[in-house]
Amino acid sequence: MKDDPTSVPSAESDAARARLLELSRSRGSSLAGLSALIGRNSSYLQQFIRKGSPRKLEEHDRKVLAEFFGIDECELGGVEEKSYASSRSSSGDEDFHAIPRLSLAAAAGPGQFAGDESPFDNFGFSGRWLRENGFDPKMLSALTVEGDSMEPLLRHGDEILVDRGSRFERDGVHVVRLGEALMVKRLASAGAGRIALLSQNLAYPPVEVGLDEIEVLGRVVWKSGRL
Numbered sequence: 001m002k003d004d005p006t007s008v009p010s011a012e013s014d015a016a017r018a019r020l021l022e023l024s025r026s027r028g029s030s031l032a033g034l035s036a037l038i039g040r041n042s043s044y045l046q047q048f049i050r051k052g053s054p055r056k057l058e059e060h061d062r063k064v065l066a067e068f069f070g071i072d073e074c075e076l077g078g079v080e081e082k083s084y085a086s087s088r089s090s091s092g093d094e095d096f097h098a099i100p101r102l103s104l105a106a107a108a109g110p111g112q113f114a115g116d117e118s119p120f121d122n123f124g125f126s127g128r129w130l131r132e133n134g135f136d137p138k139m140l141s142a143l144t145v146e147g148d149s150m151e152p153l154l155r156h157g158d159e160i161l162v163d164r165g166s167r168f169e170r171d172g173v174h175v176v177r178l179g180e181a182l183m184v185k186r187l188a189s190a191g192a193g194r195i196a197l198l199s200q201n202l203a204y205p206p207v208e209v210g211l212d213e214i215e216v217l218g219r220v221v222w223k224s225g226r227l
Contacts, residue, residue, distance in 0.1 A: 070138035
């Protein structure tokens with residue numbers, strides 16, 4: 001009886017597994033978090049890499065992971081990336097990019113302790129919209145707002161898009177880490193080596209800190225919220 005060729009991993013699938021493991025390590029992304037990103041159980045990609053099950057990633061999973069890492073889908077076992085013109089569907093829809101929704105909140109108040117930064121889901125954004133606004137999808141993440149200090153601009157429960165490639169070069173609304181607290185505040189220069197954390201809600205007084213005391217994670221470039 002001949003061997004079943006479907007039971008033997010191909011060189012292509014071996015390369016895809018090795019590439020995914022390399023990407024997860026270089027980005028500092030856990031396999032459990034990446035599994036959640038594609039809507040799978042926490043051990044899905046661990047089994048794919050270690051045990052070869054499934055033998056090949058499904059098209060949707062490859063696409064989401066490729067968008068997250070900013071690579072061609074073919075590196076994860078897909079066909080060679082199509083041109084932008086051919087990536088449109090028959091209905092005329094444009095390509096979409098999966099932007100990870102992180103399972104942590106940026107506090108618009110005293111400060112939310114940062115927790116698990118693994119993505120649990122994603123938002124689909126039009127590639128054309130991202131290009132028109134000069135956004136690199138690999139540098140975008142979505143967070144949830146907690147608290148009322150940024151009202152009425154940002155309300156409790158709003159989701160915000162953070163451009164991690166945009167550091168503090170001009171005044172604006174940013175997500176910052178102060179100690180272990182993650183906050184969303186309007187930043188303004190406060191003299192040499194100093195920065196002011198401002199709230200929209202005037203009930204919260206300004207907080208002034210040294211630039212070396214905070215980490216600016218990115219600029220808030222979009223928001224979404226229920227009416």
